[in-house]
Amino acid sequence: MLLCGALWLLLPIYVAIVAASHDARDLLGNFPWLPGHRLFANLHHILFEGLPSAIPVWRMLLNSLLMALGISLGKLVISILSAYAIVYFRFPGRMIAFWLIFVTLMLPVEVRFFPTYRIAADLHLLNSYAGLILPLIASATATFLFRQFFMTLPQDLVDASRLDGAGPMRFFFDMALPLSRTNIAALFVLEFVYGWNQYLWPLLTTTHPGYETVVMGMQGVISAANGFAVPQWNQVMTVALLALVPPVLVVLMMQRVFIKGFTETGK
DSSP, rough: OOOHHHHHHHHHHHHHHHHHTGGGGGGSSSOOSSSOOOOOHHHHHHTOOOTTTTTOOOHHHHHHHHHHHHHHHHHHHHHHHHHHHHOOOOOOOOOHHHHHHHHGGSOOOOHHHHHHHHHHHHTTTSSSSSHGGGGGGOHHHHHHHHHHHHHSSSSHHHHHHTTTOOHHHHHHIIIIIIHHHHHHHHHHHHHHHHHHHHHHHHHHOSSSSSGHHHHHHHHHHHHHTSSSSSHHHHHHHHHHHHHHHHHHHHHHHHHHHHHHHHHHHHO
16 A cells, blocks of 8 residues: 555656656657656756746756755754753743744744735845845744754753853854754755745745746746747656756755664664
């Protein structure tokens, strides 16, 4: 049953690979279920030549990469510092600040888009990388998870660090941050995929084609492909495969960190 479910989920990817490996005319009749021999030719064409009336795919991929990295790194830095301050610093309104952050988890993302857009527009952040990244770098989920992790650290560890003369930031960099590597790796993967797959926010904040991401630009690629006498669906599927590669690579590269972190935790 599990194998059948996995095959069903992988079927669209296989269809995209097959379509991307054929000529456009091969897809007009019955769909060829076996891969062709034009995959690398189509990849070269779509990356370096592109389609008329569509911005270069390499530019869309670069925009998506910058946005995903900016969002994921920004979320991690802000969330881990916020959680550390809430757990280890005593200041008035500490728990109120935490619960205000926590309450935002109950709000749908779409509810926050309009006021966030107004703020971005007032700050002249539209049609810029800052406008794509900065409004999305706060994460209540990551802050909550880091807080829960920091609360599990033994108080004896904190007391021993104080006896050794370690200040708050030294304890953070020498103890809390290294012990959080598994959480950081897991959240980086989640936030990178979240940033890469953003569609609605780039659609709202960018009107200049130079800032289109690959997920947002797929509609333009489809429109350009349909402008030919023979619809270039092989090129569309090639772009879809290129959009799939970076998140998959991030997951595969971070998998070793997951395993190492879990092994060290169990020791």
